[in-house]
Amino acid sequence: MTPMHNPTRRQCLLAGASLLGGLPAMGQAATGWLPSQNINYVIGVAPGGSVDLYARGIKQALDSLKLVNGQTVIAENKPGAAGLLALQQLQRNRGNAHHLSTFHTGAVAGQASGMLKADLREFVPVAMLVEETTLFAVGADSPLKTAQDVLQALKRDPASLKLAVAPARGLNLHLALAKPLKLAGVDVAKLTVVPFRSSADSMAALLGGHVDLVAATGPTVVPLAQASKVRMLVSCAAQRGSGPLTEVPTWRELGIATDYASYNGVLLPGGVDAEQIRYWENALRQVSQSPEWRAMVEKSGNRPVFKGYVDSHRYLEAELNGSRALVASLGMGTP
Known part of the structure; x- marks a missing residue:
């Protein structure tokens, strides 16, 4: 530029x-331009x-x-x-x-x-x-039942799970993914981060079994969770949300003192x-x-x-x- x-x-x-x-x-009455x-x-x-x-x-x-x-x-x-x-x-x-x-x-x-x-x-x-707020979601039939399951798997082998973000590495969803994982003791430099063009594409990949976990925001995650197609594991918010997010724990509740808005x-x-x-x-x-x-x-x-x-x-x-x-x-x- x-x-x-x-x-x-x-x-x-x-x-x-x-x-x-x-x-x-x-x-006040609108004036000017x-x-x-x-x-x-x-x-x-x-x-x-x-x-x-x-x-x-x-x-x-x-x-x-x-x-x-x-x-x-x-x-x-x-x-x-x-x-x-x-x-x-x-x-x-x-x-x-x-x-x-x-x-x-x-x-x-x-x-x-x-x-x-x-x-x-x-x-x-x-x-x-x-x-x-960014949500971590897995498929409805995933063996990863909780955020603690994700942490345990990634601590054993940081490259073991395919983690989807959009639209690229280095943007906000990637930062929201990496920030709590690093604080929890995961070697984030070794993560298998898979970028997609949009969060809709990353969710489609999750439903198709091509990735293990998606970091995405509410509009793309919540409807699929309400349809029982995915499971929301954890929220990056400072406190629990309302409506569909009342049942989703935050990282802070799980002992990881961080958030990302x-x-x-x-x-x-x-x-x-x-x-x-x-x-x-x-x-x-x-x-x-x-x-x-x-x-x-x-x-x-x-x-x-x-x-x-x-x-x-x-x-x-x-x-x-x-x-x-x-x-x-x-x-x-x-x-």
């Missing part, structure tokens, strides 16, 4: 604080996983709630190069707030590990709407102005408050949240630093 100035964390937060002062409270053409929403992953699910849920809510000034949101999947292709499309439309993309923890982890050859700080994360939201091109950021932050706040949106997220086993521009910037900076430290501690780096 074309080199750009990379702001420091302090510059990001100062800019965020300045913009926050200009953001209207909910209920409004969409004047269709919105292009580029989804930087393949169809079938949670990032795609939530992006399309956001697109549907923006349309159904009539939040785009009479325009239409056109969603397009553009997977490849750990999300780089989607970011390049966003970069080609610098300053144009009619272009959106996905902002998610997987991309941050990709930058930290070197998988993603781009700097997310060149773009503008405007909102985060979903907090996700992922977030999904929306990214704008670099070069957008305060009025454009304000417009999208307010629109996405309304999406987050929609009963239909909240029901969809909760049904998938995850938690609806809303974190606006300032909090999203803070998260990007903090998560990037934290992921770099985690990658280094795991000895992973660029595959």
Whole structure:
């Protein structure tokens, strides 16, 4: 990507604080910038996983709630190069707030590990709407009945199980897989990690008996668990979830003092102005408050949240630093 100035964390937060002062409270009349053409929403992953699910849920809510000034949101999947292709499309439309993309923890982890050859700080994360947890799942007939069974097998022979992640090694699902295993005493450098194009593909491989365990988020795991096709062994959340996740223990409950959360939201091109950021932050706040949106997220086993521009910037900076430290501690780096 074309080199750009990379702001420091302090510059990001100062800019965020300045913009926050200009953001209207909910209920104020919309002023300033409004969409004047269709919105292009580029989804930087393949169809079938949670990032795609939530992006399309956001697109549907923006349309159904009539939040785009009479325009239409056109969603397009553009997977490849750990999300780089989607970011390049966003970069080609610098300053144009009619272009959106996905902002998610997987991309941050990709930058930290070197998988993603781009700097997310060149773009503008405007909102985060979903907090996700990673689940470890096995087939319904697997001899691995508990997370302790998995740990025992991997401590004896770290390469003995085929562990599926998507869409690549070095991204958030791989980090969520490796972090608790390393803390439990598994040699994570010797794991047999099998990457798939999407979590839907990794779950299909699990059902077909081609892998032993999948690390994936709720939307792809929960429906199959409810259909008794897979068994959820453990959650990477800090505490037990609600709904279908109430029966799934966390690593902390099992004596492994760690957790790993992922977030999904929306990214704008670099070069957008305060009025454009304000417009999208307010629109996405309304999406987050929609009963239909909240029901969809909760049904998938995850938690609806809303974190606006300032909090999203803070998260990007903090998560990037934290992921770099985690990658280094795991000895992973660029595959």
